Amino acid sequence: MIRGAILERSGLEIYLDNNATTQVHPKACAAMLNVMGEGYGNPSSAHRAGEKTRRALFVARSNVAELFGCLSENVVFGSGATELNNWILNGLCNNPDAHLITTTVEHPSILRAAAQIEQKGGKVTYLPVDSNGLINLEDLEDSISSRTALVSVQWINGETGVIQDVKSIASICASAKVKLHCDSAQAFGKININISEVRVDFLTCSAHKLHGPTGVGAAYCRQFSGLRPLIAGGSQEFGLRAGTENIPGIVGFGVSAQLRREDFTNINKQVQELRDRFESAILTNIPAARVNGTSGYRSHNTSNICFEGIDGQALIAILDRLGLRCSQSSACSSQIPEPSHVLIAMGLSERDAYSSVRFSMSQLNTQKEIDAAVELVTKRVMKLRETKVGINA
Numbered sequence: 375m376i377r378g379a380i381l382e383r384s385g386l387e388i389y390l391d392n393n394a395t396t397q398v399h400p401k402a403c404a405a406m407l408n409v410m411g412e413g414y415g416n417p418s419s420a421h422r423a424g425e426k427t428r429r430a431l432f433v434a435r436s437n438v439a440e441l442f443g444c445l446s447e448n449v450v451f452g453s454g455a456t457e458l459n460n461w462i463l464n465g466l467c468n469n470p471d472a473h474l475i476t477t478t479v480e481h482p483s484i485l486r487a488a489a490q491i492e493q494k495g496g497k498v499t500y501l502p503v504d505s506n507g508l509i510n511l512e513d514l515e516d517s518i519s520s521r522t523a524l525v526s527v528q529w530i531n532g533e534t535g536v537i538q539d540v541k542s543i544a545s546i547c548a549s550a551k552v553k554l555h556c557d558s559a560q561a562f563g564k565i566n567i568n569i570s571e572v573r574v575d576f577l578t579c580s581a582h583k584l585h586g587p588t589g590v591g592a593a594y595c596r597q598f599s600g601l602r603p604l605i606a607g608g609s610q611e612f613g614l615r616a617g618t619e620n621i622p623g624i625v626g627f628g629v630s631a632q633l634r635r636e637d638f639t640n641i642n643k644q645v646q647e648l649r650d651r652f653e654s655a656i657l658t659n660i661p662a663a664r665v666n667g668t669s670g671y672r673s674h675n676t677s678n679i680c681f682e683g684i685d686g687q688a689l690i691a692i693l694d695r696l697g698l699r700c701s702q703s704s705a706c707s708s709q710i711p712e713p714s715h716v717l718i719a720m721g722l723s724e725r726d727a728y729s730s731v732r733f734s735m736s737q738l739n740t741q742k743e744i745d746a747a748v749e750l751v752t753k754r755v756m757k758l759r760e761t762k763v764g765i766n767a
């Protein structure tokens with residue numbers, strides 16, 4: 375049995391950083407190896423070797439499309455959410471008069487792209503969030519003007535798991551005839567994204583958030599109008615991203631999407647049970663610990679917890695040494711010694727932001743791991759408080 379004390383000595387690993395990236399599913403891995411061995415034809419070649427790879431590309435695109443709830447011809451593959459977020463924002467806000475509306479809690483790939491749009495003379499409105507991490511829909515309505523070229527709101531926040539009310543956001547944008555992009559890196563495969571029910575114009579995601587490989591992702595585009603090619607060259611990806619496709623990555627992505635779709639409800643229920651088990655035990659065991667983000671609108675796999683007084687980075691380092699992997703903010707910002715911009719936007723003090731740690735679960739975690747993680751976290755938080763080492767003064 376993996377209990378906390380045994381884990382400390384065993385060298386085993388409990389991976390609770392699945393919002394940063396996930397372990398590649400063995401079936402996705404096998405499919406990638408297979409296509410690397412046998413799928414050597416260029417998918418743009420007319421011969422049979424090319425045809426075989428073209429078929430693999432087609433199957434992967436269909437699997438990703440099904441999880442988006444859209445048609446394959448609306449799916450463009452790229453290197454991941456960062457690249458595709460930049461592409462959509464730059465494409466739609468290309469003219470110096472363009473107005474972009476986004477939020478203060480976006481991933482750096484949106485915030486940095488928005489800053490570049492501002493540098494080129496464009497206008498950007500950053501919608502604030504409340505203490506639950508949600509934007510105010512009236513703020514959105516009031517911000518839309520005749521200049522607004524795009525609204526870009528993340529579906530699920532990677533740090534807190536907070537889920538925005540995309541259905542209402544989409545209906546506001548549709549009535550104002552403004553295009554809507556949702557960064558769905560943390561939502562794809564976790565919630566039911568059905569494009570026929572929610573009028574979103576663009577969605578972006580990364581394979582590695584759902585047990586696919588890193589370096590590959592996809593965009594759903596309702597229409598391609600307004601988008602310029604991300605990379606100019608051949609006619610790959612409908613002429614929007616030239617260059618011979620990353621076939622092994624795309625095939626692995628397709629398999630991970632297919633596996634999620636086939637067992638969507640069970641996987642997500644099982645992960646929610648693990649997260650709830652972890653969260654309720656931690657809140658029971660540790661005084662002055664509280665969850666960041668509203669409980670009603672939060673992804674079922676994420677627990678961002680403020681351990682009052684503790685230095686979160688010290689706790690993460692100690693847990694890492696003991697075999698438990700977790701983190702403080704998005705992996706793209708975690709090297710920056712600043713408090714999380716997401717938690718600050720939600721009104722946390724710098725001190726509480728520094729005291730917060732994110733645990734994110736996946737289908738590959740087990741109940742035993744969760745119980746061992748609870749024991750380790752409880753023991754280490756109490757010890758840090760007792761010894762006053764790693765205290766956030």
Ligand SMILES: Cc1ncc(COP(=O)(O)O)c(C=O)c1O
Nearest residue numbers: 454455456481532557559560580
């Ligand atoms: C909400 C969100 N958007 C975008 C990204 C970027 O994904 P990638 O690094 O795969 O490009 C992430 C990754 O953490 C994310 O959580």
